Amino acid sequence: xxxxxxxxxxxxxxxxxxxxxxxxxxxxxxxxxxxxxxxxxxxxxxxxxxxxxxxxxxxxxxxxxxxxxxxxxxxxxxxxxxxxxxxxxxxxxxxxxxxxxxxxxxxxxxxxxxxxxxxxxxxxxxxxxxxxxxxxxxxxxxxxxxxxxxxxxxxxxxxxxxxxxxxxxxxxxxxxxxxxxxxxxxxxxxxxxxxxxxxxxxxxxxxxxxxxxxxxxxxxxxxxxxxxxxxxxxxxxxxxxxxxxxxxxxxxxxxxxxxxxxxxxxxxxxxxxxxxxxxxxxxxxxxxxxxxxxxxxxxxxxxxxxxx
Amino acid sequence: xxxxxxxxxxxxxxxxxxxxxxxxxxxxxxxxxxxxxxxxxxxxxxxxxxxxxxxxxxxxxxxxxxxxxxxxxxxxxxxxxxxxxxxxxxxxxxxxxxxxxxxxxxxxxxxxxxxxxxxxxxxxxxxxxxxxxxxxxxxxxxxxxxxxxxxxxxxxxxxxxxxxxxxxxxxxxxxxxxxxxxxxxxxxxxxxxxxxxxxxxxxxxxxxxxxxxxxxxxxxxxxxxxxxxxxxxxxxxxxxxxxxxxxxxxxxxxxxxxxxxxxxxxxxxxxxxxxxxxxxxxxxxxxxxxxxxxxxxxxxxxxxxxxxxxxxxxxxxxxxx
Numbered sequence: 001x002x003x004x005x006x007x008x009x010x011x012x013x014x015x016x017x018x019x020x021x022x023x024x025x026x027x028x029x030x031x032x033x034x035x036x037x038x039x040x041x042x043x044x045x046x047x048x049x050x051x052x053x054x055x056x057x058x059x060x061x062x063x064x065x066x067x068x069x070x071x072x073x074x075x076x077x078x079x080x081x082x083x084x085x086x087x088x089x090x091x092x093x094x095x096x097x098x099x100x101x102x103x104x105x106x107x108x109x110x111x112x113x114x115x116x117x118x119x120x121x122x123x124x125x126x127x128x129x130x131x132x133x134x135x136x137x138x139x140x141x142x143x144x145x146x147x148x149x150x151x152x153x154x155x156x157x158x159x160x161x162x163x164x165x166x167x168x169x170x171x172x173x174x175x176x177x178x179x180x181x182x183x184x185x186x187x188x189x190x191x192x193x194x195x196x197x198x199x200x201x202x203x204x205x206x207x208x209x210x211x212x213x214x215x216x217x218x219x220x221x222x223x224x225x226x227x228x229x230x231x232x233x234x235x236x237x238x239x240x241x242x243x244x245x246x247x248x249x250x251x252x253x254x255x256x257x258x259x260x261x262x263x264x265x266x267x268x269x270x271x272x273x274x275x276x277x278x279x280x281x282x283x284x285x286x287x288x289x290x291x292x293x294x295x296x297x298x299x300x301x302x303x304x305x306x307x308x
Numbered sequence: 309x310x311x312x313x314x315x316x317x318x319x320x321x322x323x324x325x326x327x328x329x330x331x332x333x334x335x336x337x338x339x340x341x342x343x344x345x346x347x348x349x350x351x352x353x354x355x356x357x358x359x360x361x362x363x364x365x366x367x368x369x370x371x372x373x374x375x376x377x378x379x380x381x382x383x384x385x386x387x388x389x390x391x392x393x394x395x396x397x398x399x400x401x402x403x404x405x406x407x408x409x410x411x412x413x414x415x416x417x418x419x420x421x422x423x424x425x426x427x428x429x430x431x432x433x434x435x436x437x438x439x440x441x442x443x444x445x446x447x448x449x450x451x452x453x454x455x456x457x458x459x460x461x462x463x464x465x466x467x468x469x470x471x472x473x474x475x476x477x478x479x480x481x482x483x484x485x486x487x488x489x490x491x492x493x494x495x496x497x498x499x500x501x502x503x504x505x506x507x508x509x510x511x512x513x514x515x516x517x518x519x520x521x522x523x524x525x526x527x528x529x530x531x532x533x534x535x536x537x538x539x540x541x542x543x544x545x546x547x548x549x550x551x552x553x554x555x556x557x558x559x560x561x562x563x564x565x566x567x568x569x570x571x572x573x574x575x576x577x578x579x580x581x582x583x584x585x586x587x588x589x590x591x592x593x594x595x596x597x598x599x600x601x602x603x604x605x606x607x608x609x610x611x612x613x614x615x616x617x618x619x620x621x622x623x624x625x626x627x628x629x
Contacts, residue, residue: 053421084421101328105320
């Protein structure tokens, strides 16, 4: 059975004491994607993942995962794998015992998969978890999450503490699992420059709200960087939805949303497509701009929406 | 290529908890084993001395025997009262050391985010850990109570089995006390999420509990009242004397201090009781109530511990990470 959304929330909020980590957050992530969750520190990425994993309860609003499941319910726990930030597990236990714990604690458990995974990387099963390298610890956590054969895998900053080689290994295992099982993945990351190779769906979270959500191809196709004389910039900016507006003495750069076609500009103006990194950085620098999908599911209408 | 297995959940959670807590439980067994060994050696020395001086086999009512016992204490057991109070105060500490980290360390190390997102869920995981820890603790404390009771048997000749130092060392009461310390520490760990604080509160509970139970212990059953026509109790059984009061020849009740206010020396007072028509009344708990009292105290302390553990589970259920 497959659900059409893996995370669906309308107007969810989470308050820690006085401050809101998430506020009025609308998001509907379709199934079958590798979703990158990016945003500055304190934007609410960890909170959003904790809510989806059922570790935290929302202060307002509600969230469903895997279609209509409540986060933290037995059926959701069975079908969701979660790898926490820093992949913290019991440092005094052997890898073998951690795998046995996973087997005892889950109804769905694929012991062979975990063993093959760890053997393939040469991680000794009788070594204590605390004595493994950072990359090996992350792999053990991933193996424990994948052995549940989850339909949704949530990863909180899985790459943050890893060296480039370990990052590569980690993503390789992850993408193999995606290809094998067709599972959905939502991971938070700061590594903006690596997103293009890893994800096909992007969510940008800023100040506890969803700023951008959409398939990477749609987002890239729907934006153009316009370059032209500053004298005409104001006229162009009034006609088109501008994400980021940089005007210098002679030339100006306008990042505009075009809805998948070329922008209607002529003359001295040139337009080009941009990369994902540039797009993400532009939105992060302009927290008030947003690009959200049209009305569907729990997501409200947004007047600025141009994407299909 | 491979299959997913269906694990039997409830017992499996206990097995997972066993793997998780095995290092702590092995440490507990090792420490308790070492302490027990020391107590066994020292206890053998004490019992041997009791036989050798003959203080254990003579009639305790005779003056010669009292003299013998004093000599025995001087020679063998000088440190016994001190050790007795140490074990009195510290009797429940290992419950605090096991219960404190049980939940608090999960928060400190961030392992809750692994444990609570497994298929079994946080409630079963927490309950499983508490049940396993409590069960192992109860067995260890029961065995340790047997060793303690044997070790302190020579003291019993002096203070009686109802003596507070000794009463709390018998297995049932010790088990209840250890479980309360465990429950307090576990609950504190769930609420405060600091191992050191949780262990500290468990220790405090373990030290405070004997004083509380000592205050209520005499009320477990209605004490008996026995008129005695002598100033010193003739009873040599291990009864627990709570208080004495007197009646004058006319049968009017008078307090102990009022009786002593009658004046004269001890011999005079004694003659009043012997021949003057005054009667001394002893209010006491008979010796054969030792085990019922043990089980009553075990009962309410264990219920308290179960309530504390249930509160910890409830707290974990409703609180977020």
